[in-house]
Amino acid sequence: MSLSRQLSPSRTRDDGRGIPDATVARLPVYHRVLRTLADEGVHTISSDHLAQSCGVSPAKLRKDLSHLGSYGTRGVGYDVALLSYHISRELGLSQPWGVVIVGVGNLGHALVSYRGFASRGFEIVGLLDSHPDVVGKRVAATGVDLIVQPMAQLEMLVRESGASIGVIATPAEAAQKVCDRLVDAGVRSILNFAPAVLVVSDEVEIRKVDLAVELQILAFHEQRRVDDSSQLAQVMNA
Numbered sequence: 001m002s003l004s005r006q007l008s009p010s011r012t013r014d015d016g017r018g019i020p021d022a023t024v025a026r027l028p029v030y031h032r033v034l035r036t037l038a039d040e041g042v043h044t045i046s047s048d049h050l051a052q053s054c055g056v057s058p059a060k061l062r063k064d065l066s067h068l069g070s071y072g073t074r075g076v077g078y079d080v081a082l083l084s085y086h087i088s089r090e091l092g093l094s095q096p097w098g099v100v101i102v103g104v105g106n107l108g109h110a111l112v113s114y115r116g117f118a119s120r121g122f123e124i125v126g127l128l129d130s131h132p133d134v135v136g137k138r139v140a141a142t143g144v145d146l147i148v149q150p151m152a153q154l155e156m157l158v159r160e161s162g163a164s165i166g167v168i169a170t171p172a173e174a175a176q177k178v179c180d181r182l183v184d185a186g187v188r189s190i191l192n193f194a195p196a197v198l199v200v201s202d203e204v205e206i207r208k209v210d211l212a213v214e215l216q217i218l219a220f221h222e223q224r225r226v227d228d229s230s231q232l233a234q235v236m237n238a
Contacts (some may be wrong), residue, residue, distance in 0.1 A: 023064045034084035046077040081142040093121035102178050103169035104148050113140050125161035158185040166191045172196040
């Protein structure tokens with residue numbers, strides 16, 4: 001399989017409804033902010049105020065939401081609950097999605113403990129690991145305790161739990177094999193935390209989370225600021 005068939009970290013597939021990838025990437029932010037507003041008792045909000053809360057320009061917000069349909073009222077703004085519902089439906093959050101996590105080390109434990117999964121429509125339905133010291137241990141997930149299963153149970157666990165999403169939190173050298181097994185078991189959506197590039201077929205969606213890369217990007221911008229300040233100082237002292 002050629003490397004050209006793997007997905008880049010930022011790529012999402014267009015669902016055929018004409019929603020750009022960049023818009024899809026911002027929809028979860030809009031949904032999170034709207035959920036917070038609803039919890040605070042806010043019923044309507046203007047596009048300007050919503051855009052400010054989401055960290056985007058009003059024009060970009062209105063353009064993004066136009067892909068979903070017209071849910072705003074001129075002079076009134078957006079109905080918070082209604083817009084939140086439509087974004088939730090577009091993101092596929094109107095039903096719970098089963099998630100299986102492979103690799104229950106420090107990162108895997110942290111993911112299991114994250115309370116944001118359940119509140120956003122995701123249910124951890126299975127944990128897998130290959131280390132004998134980890135297999136068989138009981139790990140507290142949101143609302144339920146799960147027992148870490150051996151890797152030999154991967155296919156059966158996916159089949160019996162109906163897991164739709166796989167999370168890879170293994171060392172880099174194990175990631176591709178784990179990915180292949182998840183795909184063979186029927187999982188078509190994978191979140192990869194391993195520091196490895198995974199090769200998959202076109203029908204599989206992979207999102208990669210690499211904290212080191214994100215830190216390097218921040219370091220790049222920080223270095224730019226240092227260089228700019230240095231150049232400015234040289235000009236002022238000339």
